[in-house]
Structure formats: C-alpha cells, structure tokens
Amino acid sequence: DSLNLRDIRIYDTIEDADGKERRVLNSKETTLAAQKQQAVRDAFRDWIWRDPERRQTLVRQYNEEMNSTRPREYDGRHIIFSGMNPEITLREHQLNAIAHVLYGGNTLLAHEVGAGKTFEMVAACMEGKRQGLCQKSIFVVPNHLTEQWASEFLRLYPSANLLVTTKKDFETHNRKKFCARIATGDYDAVVIGHSQFERIPISPERQERLLQEQIWEITDGIAEVEESGGERFTIKQLERTKKSLEARLEKLLSSDRKDDVVTFEQLGVDRMFVDESHNYKNLFLYTKMRNVAGLATTDAQKSSDMFAKCRYMDELTGNRGIIFATGTPISNSMTELYTIQRYLQYDRLKELDMTHFDCWASRFGETTTAIELAPEGTGYRARTRFAKFFNLPELMNLFREVADIKTADQLDIPVPEAVFHNVAAHPTEHQKEMVQALSERASLVHSGKIDPTEDNMLKITSDGRKLGLDQRIINPMLPDEPQSKVNLCVDNIYRIWDEGQSEKLTQLVFCDISTPKAGAANAQAQAAKAGDKTINGLELRALENMTEAPDTPDEPAFTVYEDIRQKLVSRGVPAEQVTFIHNANTDVRKKELFAKVRSGQVRVLLGSTFKMGAGTNVQDRLVALHDLDCPWRPGDLEQRKGRIVRQGNGNERVHIFRYVTEGTFDSYLYQTVETKQRFISQIMSSKSPVRSCEDIDETALSYAEIKALCAGNPLIKERMDLDIDVSRLRLMKADHQSKQFRLEDNLLKHFPEQIEQNKGYIRGFQADMVTLAAHPHPKDGFIGMTVRGDALTDKENAGAALLDACKEVKGRD
Structure with a gap:
C-alpha cells in the first residue's frame, strides 16, 4: 500500500437495527496504523x-533522467x-512569446492578466501562416468574447481573412x-x-480508439489493484468507471448518424489556439490512490473532448x-499542472x-494523512490530502519546456499601483x-442523525458564506445592521x-x-440533492462558482445587489450610474455597457x-474595486484584480477593498486562498523554485474547521502550533541527515x-622541477x-636582427 501511495484504513463490521451489516471506520486503529505506515x-x-x-x-539516475x-x-x-498595423508596437516579452510559438513546440502562454496574450496569439498565427508553418488556425475563446476577439484581431491585422x-x-x-x-x-x-467548439465532434473511429485505450x-x-490486494471499494469504483466508458463506446458504435456532420479532422485546421484554457482543467485521471481529497476522478465532457482534439493535433503536427x-494556469491545486502537461x-x-x-505523483509529491477534530470535539477523523510537493526545480524545468511564464515583476507593464484595504466588520448578535x-447542524450531520437530503455539509457551508455576507440573505426579516460589511x-x-465626480x-x-439572477434554480435543493458525499469533492466548487449561489425562491425580496443600488440612489447617486452586469444578457448589450x-x-x-x-476590459477610469465576498479559488481573486490593475x-x-465579517467563514476562506496562492506563486514565478512546498486541499470546509470557526476551540490552535514545531524539527532532522550523507x-x-x-x-610538479634543474635559466633572463x-x-643584437628579418618579408609565406 505504501509503495502504491495508498493510506491504511481499518473498518469494523457492525449490524444496524435492521440486521444489515455495514462497515464503520475505526478511528483509533486507523490512526495507529497510519502512524505505523508513516514510520515504515x-x-x-x-x-x-x-x-x-x-x-x-540513484542520484546519478535521477540527474540523468530528470x-x-x-x-x-x-x-x-x-x-x-508583414501586414501588421504599423501603429501598434509589440513589447519585448510579446516578441519572445511569439518566437516560442513559432520555433518551439506546443506552448502555454502563462502571462500575467493584462500582459497582451491576445496580440501574441494573433501575431503568432499570422506569422506562422506567412512562414508556411500552418495553413488554417482555429481560436477557441470564451463564448462572450468571440466578437471582441475578432475586433482585436482585425485591429492588429486589418487585412486578415x-x-x-x-x-x-x-x-x-445551420451547424x-x-x-x-x-x-x-x-x-x-x-x-x-x-x-461551440465542443459541438464539433471528432471522428467516430478516433473516439472509439480513445475510449478503447481508456478501457484497456x-x-x-483493476488487475493490478486485485493483484496487490487492494480494497474492494477501489475495484468497484474502477469497474463503475469502466462500465460507463463501455456504455459510451456501445452508444457510439450503435449510432446511425455516422456522417451527419463535418468532423474536427475534416476542418483542415492545423493549429489550435485556446484562450482562458484553465476552463479545461477537470480532465479525468485514473489513480490507485483512494480517498484522496483534491483528485478529480470525475470526467468533464468538454475536457475529454479537448484532450482528444489535442491528441489529434499532436499526431498531425508533431507536437507543434x-x-x-x-x-491563471493553476487556479486551485498543483494537480492541475499534471493536467496541463497531459x-x-x-x-x-x-x-x-x-x-x-x-508515476507523476510519486516523483513530485506525496499524500499525507492528518487526523482532524470532529465537530462535537470528542472524536477525530482521518483525511488524506495530496499535499506535499518536492523536486520542484526539475518539475519546473519540465514544465517550462512548454510554458512561457511571465510575471508582473518581469514585464514592467505600465499599470497603476494597487493599494489594498482590508475592511473588517464585527458580527452582530444574530450572526x-x-x-x-x-x-450544531454540523455535529448532527457528522453523527449521522440526519438524512443527507435534509441537511448536509454543502448546505451548511453555503449558509455560512451567505451569513458572512449579510444576515438578511438567510432571513430578510432580520434588521439591517449599520456596521455590516455591505x-x-x-x-x-x-x-x-x-470624490471622483x-x-x-x-x-x-x-x-x-x-446575485440578481431571475428564475435561477433553487440552490438549497441542489445542495440537498448533491448530498454529503460532495463536501470534499469538486461538485461543491462547481456548484458554488457556476450557479453563483442565487437566492432561493422563498426570499426574492432581498438581494445584496438591489440593496446596494437602493442605498446609493437614496444618497443621491443617479440610478443610471449604478448597474448590474446581469442586465447585459447579450453580447451587444455587454459591449454597450462596457463602453458606458x-x-x-x-x-x-x-x-x-x-x-x-x-x-x-473597462479599466480606463477604474479607481476602486470592492471584493464583497471571497471566491473559492486564488485564480478568481487574480482575475478580479486583473480588471483594475491593467494596462490602459x-x-x-487604485484601491482594492476586501471585506470580511469576523468570526464567520470569511476569515477562513481568505486564509485558505492566501495559502493556496503561496504554492501557486512557486510555479508562477520568475525565480528558481524551492526544493519542496505544501499544497492545500479543496476549500470545502471540514468539520473541524467549522467547529473551530464557530466555537473558537483553543485545542485547534494548540494543534496548529504543535504541527509547526513538528515540521521545524523534521526539517532540522532532514538537514542533519543530509549533512551526514554528504560527509559520508x-x-x-x-x-x-x-x-x-x-x-x-x-608528481607533475616534481617532474617539472627536475626538467628545470637540468636547464637552468640565465640571470638576465635571456637565453639567446x-x-x-x-x-x-x-x-639588443637579437632584437635588431629580428627587425631586419621582418623588413625583408614580402609575401604571406
């Protein structure tokens, strides 16, 4: 198990009231086994x-390979x-990035938000065609940016077709x-x-081959897990995945609509540019690790489709x-680095x-199992995270073969200076x-006394975020506190x-x-439907980000957006000067709004x-940005900041305000995002990376963290202090061992x-001394x-004779 990166779990089999047997995790034995495993x-x-x-x-082999x-x-x-608008001059980093695209292989343009990636891709496409490196390029961009992309393209190359x-x-x-x-x-x-790109299919033959490869x-x-005596649960999970792939394969083979539409291979495209590529980060990965938080084994269809098209492009162009x-190439976890490399x-x-x-994980990372306090404060639970990364310099060298990383400190782009303000609001008695x-709800959920469809950690986390923003989102009848963060x-x-009138x-x-999202689906119902199983998975993050946590239909009267607008209008701000992005629901309206x-x-x-x-892109007059809540991912905070700290x-x-309600989930979320940003900065850096770093897991709140935030448990802080001490001692031990090995x-x-x-x-000096003794040097130093x-x-005579001889030399010989 240890060699296969699996942690030990020990279960007791008990009978419930109906006489059915079920397995329950034995926390004490699991803790002891995990300690023994770590010792091994x-x-x-x-x-x-x-x-x-x-x-x-081993050192020689590692150095040769990695x-x-x-x-x-x-x-x-x-x-x-040739053909570029003469009024536009590209910056040095843009020219170098274009050279990377033209002369290197596949490329990731991982440049700071606002560094001019659009022009880099456009110029690389047109110059590539002029040099005969490609004939027809396809640009895959976010849906709402297609027209903006086209106008930028034509601004740089007015005669482009x-x-x-x-x-x-x-x-x-029409398709x-x-x-x-x-x-x-x-x-x-x-x-x-x-x-739209997703709706262009790849050929059935290629789909069949790729599915068959995944099934194999x-x-x-499965055979490997069975052979190594793996858990039945792991085998069942793999068999379930295999069945779903086989069902997809069967559906593909029985499909009658074989030649109904032009396939991706028939488009004649030989170069593919993908803007905002972090949207494709949830790519299926198969792993023998079990119960590891932060590993997406769910298959996002659009990512699988992109992967299949990338494999075709590699075959066609030889990885170019x-x-x-x-x-933001890495927006949440270091495992996204592996996805980009795939x-x-x-x-x-x-x-x-x-x-x-x-194989990748064993070379560059390891799982760590931590025991966390349960909400009621009497029990513990084990949680495994893919958390520690090492050999970062070699990982980064490999990554930089494709990645063109440019950070703010390298670019020297003329952007405004950002001043950050952290505004803390005190919680009300109601909060x-x-x-x-x-x-108390978390304790009930954890003890299993409540049905997950009635209440679960996802609903509690969602309510916690709403409560941190404003108590009236939970109950509109509660008073509007004058010192709330809103x-x-x-x-x-x-x-x-x-001041800026x-x-x-x-x-x-x-x-x-x-958000003022009319007719949005009931978020609470979705949370209940998702059940407790999603609290440590990706579903939570997807739900929170994509649905934007709209209000439930029971409380249509209050939204924070409307509340802010009404208060500003009542103070004398003209109503037409305060607008919601949600009102611009078409590309044309959005373009008009941005112009305003x-x-x-x-x-x-x-x-x-x-x-x-x-x-x-509305940065022209922007002077302040307000983050009323904290998103789940550091990449989202980076994208927000990029709207104002931008060229133009x-x-x-400029001023960036971040609002926090003390004693609620807000402070925890910001702390988590900052910690994640710390390891992402190791990758997105112009400096050499450290040898190892810690990764932080999904942002779904664990029971222990909820308990700590809600009850202010002093034991949690004590445990964190002890963890820091243990880490320091381990570091000292590793340093001592390293010095011992070096001395050996x-x-x-x-x-x-x-x-x-x-x-x-x-020996050489002795031989030289014998030679020197045999041929003594004259006192004046000239031996003739x-x-x-x-x-x-x-x-003097020798010098004069030498000059006379030189005068008589006529030719080169």
Missing part, C-alpha cells in the same frame, strides 16, 4: 539513502511582421453548413466559442500545433514514463447565534463616487452570492467573478578522488635565439 515510509527512505553506493546510483534539461530561451527581436461564429451558426439546421464553410474556406483564422488502461488497473493561454506534453510524459498520474446554530462597502463606494471615476463591485463604463456614464458596476471576470488605466493609484560521500568518494588528483599534481642561422646571445 520514513524507515524505507532512511534505508534507501544509507548505502553510499546505492545512494550514488535534471539534464536546460529550458530553451527565445528571442523574437528579429521577426518582421477571418471567420467568426455567432450563436445562430450552431443552431441545429453542418457552417462546419462545411470552415472546411472549404481559405481563412487565416476561425474564431469560435468554447461551447482501467482493465490493467497547440497553444494554450491563461493568466494536454501539451503527452509524448514527453510518455518518454519519461509519467503518463500515469501515480453569532446563527454561527452557533451552524456548529453597509461599510456602500459608505466606501459613495465616498469614492463623490469631476473625472467621472468608476468602480467595480464583485459578489458571487445573492469606459466613458464614465455608468460609474458603479456590480457583478460576479463568473460574469465580470476574464474578458471584462488612466489612474496612477566525501569520505568514501570525493576525498579519495581529490587525494589521487593532488598526488598526480605533486637563432636568426637566419646566426646564434645571438646579446638581447
């Missing part, structure tokens, strides 16, 4: 390094862009005709939305036809025997009571609005909860990260080699020379 792992690690010969062999690459650097200053999709093109009766236009037209580029891989995995671009470096991973996630009630936000918005300065307000914000007609725009994040903002200094190596290998080397030097057959011993 530590002993194994010590044993491996103890033998100097084995240690040297530490022998120097990432290539690209210089694009020599490129002449573009085909841009609209919603009508992919209606059932076939449109795909035929792509296939038969001689376009420089085709701009298509993410969801899982069949091998895919360009991904995103400002898209862009599949053959390289195969070469290193790392196509399987477990304190409700937080306590959440704690009112503190309104005060700041009004003050800045008033003469220059028509604008502001953005981000809030993902309590840029000109200062709309001065306060409210929206969610999902609707107002990537692609919102006319203000020298010096004694056994390096010192003897150096002694032999120095002995050789001594022969010029034209005359032996001269006098220095």
Whole structure:
C-alpha cells in the first residue's frame, strides 16, 4: 500500500437495527496504523539513502533522467511582421512569446492578466501562416468574447481573412453548413466559442480508439489493484468507471448518424489556439490512490473532448500545433499542472514514463494523512490530502519546456499601483447565534442523525458564506445592521463616487452570492440533492462558482445587489450610474455597457467573478474595486484584480477593498486562498523554485474547521502550533541527515578522488622541477635565439636582427 501511495484504513463490521451489516471506520486503529505506515515510509527512505553506493546510483539516475534539461530561451527581436498595423508596437516579452510559438513546440502562454496574450496569439498565427508553418488556425475563446476577439484581431491585422461564429451558426439546421464553410474556406483564422467548439465532434473511429485505450488502461488497473490486494471499494469504483466508458463506446458504435456532420479532422485546421484554457482543467485521471481529497476522478465532457482534439493535433503536427493561454494556469491545486502537461506534453510524459498520474505523483509529491477534530470535539477523523510537493526545480524545468511564464515583476507593464484595504466588520448578535446554530447542524450531520437530503455539509457551508455576507440573505426579516460589511462597502463606494465626480471615476463591485439572477434554480435543493458525499469533492466548487449561489425562491425580496443600488440612489447617486452586469444578457448589450463604463456614464458596476471576470476590459477610469465576498479559488481573486490593475488605466493609484465579517467563514476562506496562492506563486514565478512546498486541499470546509470557526476551540490552535514545531524539527532532522550523507560521500568518494588528483599534481610538479634543474635559466633572463642561422646571445643584437628579418618579408609565406 505504501509503495502504491495508498493510506491504511481499518473498518469494523457492525449490524444496524435492521440486521444489515455495514462497515464503520475505526478511528483509533486507523490512526495507529497510519502512524505505523508513516514510520515504515520514513524507515524505507532512511534505508534507501544509507548505502553510499546505492545512494550514488540513484542520484546519478535521477540527474540523468530528470535534471539534464536546460529550458530553451527565445528571442523574437528579429521577426518582421508583414501586414501588421504599423501603429501598434509589440513589447519585448510579446516578441519572445511569439518566437516560442513559432520555433518551439506546443506552448502555454502563462502571462500575467493584462500582459497582451491576445496580440501574441494573433501575431503568432499570422506569422506562422506567412512562414508556411500552418495553413488554417482555429481560436477557441470564451463564448462572450468571440466578437471582441475578432475586433482585436482585425485591429492588429486589418487585412486578415477571418471567420467568426455567432450563436445562430450552431443552431441545429445551420451547424453542418457552417462546419462545411470552415472546411472549404481559405481563412487565416476561425474564431469560435468554447461551447461551440465542443459541438464539433471528432471522428467516430478516433473516439472509439480513445475510449478503447481508456478501457484497456482501467482493465490493467483493476488487475493490478486485485493483484496487490487492494480494497474492494477501489475495484468497484474502477469497474463503475469502466462500465460507463463501455456504455459510451456501445452508444457510439450503435449510432446511425455516422456522417451527419463535418468532423474536427475534416476542418483542415492545423493549429489550435485556446484562450482562458484553465476552463479545461477537470480532465479525468485514473489513480490507485483512494480517498484522496483534491483528485478529480470525475470526467468533464468538454475536457475529454479537448484532450482528444489535442491528441489529434499532436499526431498531425508533431507536437507543434497547440497553444494554450491563461493568466491563471493553476487556479486551485498543483494537480492541475499534471493536467496541463497531459494536454501539451503527452509524448514527453510518455518518454519519461509519467503518463500515469501515480508515476507523476510519486516523483513530485506525496499524500499525507492528518487526523482532524470532529465537530462535537470528542472524536477525530482521518483525511488524506495530496499535499506535499518536492523536486520542484526539475518539475519546473519540465514544465517550462512548454510554458512561457511571465510575471508582473518581469514585464514592467505600465499599470497603476494597487493599494489594498482590508475592511473588517464585527458580527452582530444574530450572526453569532446563527454561527452557533451552524456548529450544531454540523455535529448532527457528522453523527449521522440526519438524512443527507435534509441537511448536509454543502448546505451548511453555503449558509455560512451567505451569513458572512449579510444576515438578511438567510432571513430578510432580520434588521439591517449599520456596521455590516455591505453597509461599510456602500459608505466606501459613495465616498469614492463623490470624490471622483469631476473625472467621472468608476468602480467595480464583485459578489458571487445573492446575485440578481431571475428564475435561477433553487440552490438549497441542489445542495440537498448533491448530498454529503460532495463536501470534499469538486461538485461543491462547481456548484458554488457556476450557479453563483442565487437566492432561493422563498426570499426574492432581498438581494445584496438591489440593496446596494437602493442605498446609493437614496444618497443621491443617479440610478443610471449604478448597474448590474446581469442586465447585459447579450453580447451587444455587454459591449454597450462596457463602453458606458469606459466613458464614465455608468460609474458603479456590480457583478460576479463568473460574469465580470476574464474578458471584462473597462479599466480606463477604474479607481476602486470592492471584493464583497471571497471566491473559492486564488485564480478568481487574480482575475478580479486583473480588471483594475491593467494596462490602459488612466489612474496612477487604485484601491482594492476586501471585506470580511469576523468570526464567520470569511476569515477562513481568505486564509485558505492566501495559502493556496503561496504554492501557486512557486510555479508562477520568475525565480528558481524551492526544493519542496505544501499544497492545500479543496476549500470545502471540514468539520473541524467549522467547529473551530464557530466555537473558537483553543485545542485547534494548540494543534496548529504543535504541527509547526513538528515540521521545524523534521526539517532540522532532514538537514542533519543530509549533512551526514554528504560527509559520508566525501569520505568514501570525493576525498579519495581529490587525494589521487593532488598526488598526480605533486608528481607533475616534481617532474617539472627536475626538467628545470637540468636547464637552468640565465640571470638576465635571456637565453639567446637563432636568426637566419646566426646564434645571438646579446638581447639588443637579437632584437635588431629580428627587425631586419621582418623588413625583408614580402609575401604571406
């Protein structure tokens, strides 16, 4: 189990009231077994390094396989862009990125938000076509940005021949005709939305082959798990996945609509650019690890479709036809790095025997099992996280073969200076009571006394987030507290609005909860339907982000958005100057709204990260940004910040306000996001990465964390302090061992080699001394020379004779 990265779980079989047997985790025995397993792992690690010969062999093998690459650097200053708008001059980092796309293989443009990735991709496409490196490129961009992309494309290359999709093109009766236009037209580029791209199928033969390969891989995995005496649960999970793949294969084979539409392979596309590629991060991965938080084994259809198309592009172009671009390549967990490598470096991973996630994970990370307090404070539960990463320099060297990483400190883009303000609101008595009630609900859920369809951790987490924002979201009848964070936000918005009247300065307000989304599905019902099983999985994050946590139909009277607008209007702000992004529900309306914000007609725009994040370019007059709530992922905070700290903002200094209600889930969420950002910064950095770092798991609140936040349990803090002490002691032990091994190596290998080397030097010097004694040097230092057959011993005569001889030299010989 330890070699297969699996943790030990010990279960007791008990009979319930109906006489049915069920397995219950034995926390005490599991803890003892986990400690023993960790002791075995530590002993194994010590044993491996103890033998100097084995240690040297392993170090040499690792260095040859993993530490022998120097990432290539690209210089694009020599490129002449024929047909480009002469009014636009590209920056140095853009030229280098274009050179990477043209001369390197598959590329990830991982540049800071607002670094000009659009122009890089457009110029790389047009220059690639001019040089004959590609004939027809397809640009896969977010749905709401297709028209914006087309106008940017034509601004850089006014004479480009573009085909841009609209919603009508992919209606059932138009789709076939449109795909035929792509296939038969001689376009420089085709701009298509993410969801429309997904509706262009790959050929049934390729789908069949890919599904069959996945089925074979899982069949091998099942055999391997059975052979190693793995858990029945793991085998059942794999068999379930295999059945679903077989069902998809059967459906594909029995389908009558074989030649109904033009397939992706028939489009004639030989280069694919994907903007905001982090949308495709949930790619299925097969692993023998069990119950590890943060590993997505669910299969997102759009990601599988993208993976299949990437494999085709690799076959067609020899790993040179895919360009991904995103400002936040790793938005939540380090496992997303593996996903990017599968898209862009599949053959390289195969070469290193790392196509399987477990092989990659064993080389660059390890799982750690921590015992956490249960909510009632009397019991514990084990939780395994894929949390620790090491060998980061080698991982980054491998990643940088495709990744063109540029951070703010490298770019020197003229952006305004950001001043951050953390605004803390004190919880009201009602909020304190409700937080306590959440704690009691968590205890009931954990003890199994309540049906997961009635109440579960997802609903509790969702209610906790709403409560942190405003108590009236939970119950509209509660009073509007003057010092709540919504009112503190309104005060700041009004003050800045008033101060910036003469220059028509604008502001953005981000809030993902309590959005004015008419007719939205009932979030509470969705949470109940999801059940407790989703609390540590990806479903929670997807639900929170994609549904934007709308209010339930029982409380349509109150939304934070409407509350903020009414308060601003009542203070004298003209109603037309305060708008919601949700009102602009078409591309045309959105374009008009953005133009109004840029000109200062709309001065306060409210929206969610999902609707107002990537692609919102309204920075011209922006002076302040307000984060009313905290999103789940650091990447979302980065996208929010990128709306205001952006090239083209006319203000020298801008303000970012972040609001927190103390004693609620807010403080926990910000702490988690910051900790995640710490390890993401290790990757998205211009500096050399450290040897190892910690990863943080999903942001779904664990029972222990809810209990700590709600009840302020001092034992939790004590445990955290102890963890820090243990980590420090482990670090000191590792450092001591490392010094011991180095001394051993010096004694056994390096010192003897150096002694032999120095002995050789001594022998050489002795021989030189004998030679010197046999040929003594004259006192004046001149030993004489022969010029034209005359032996001269006098220095001056020899010099004169040499000059005379030089004068007589006529030719080169």
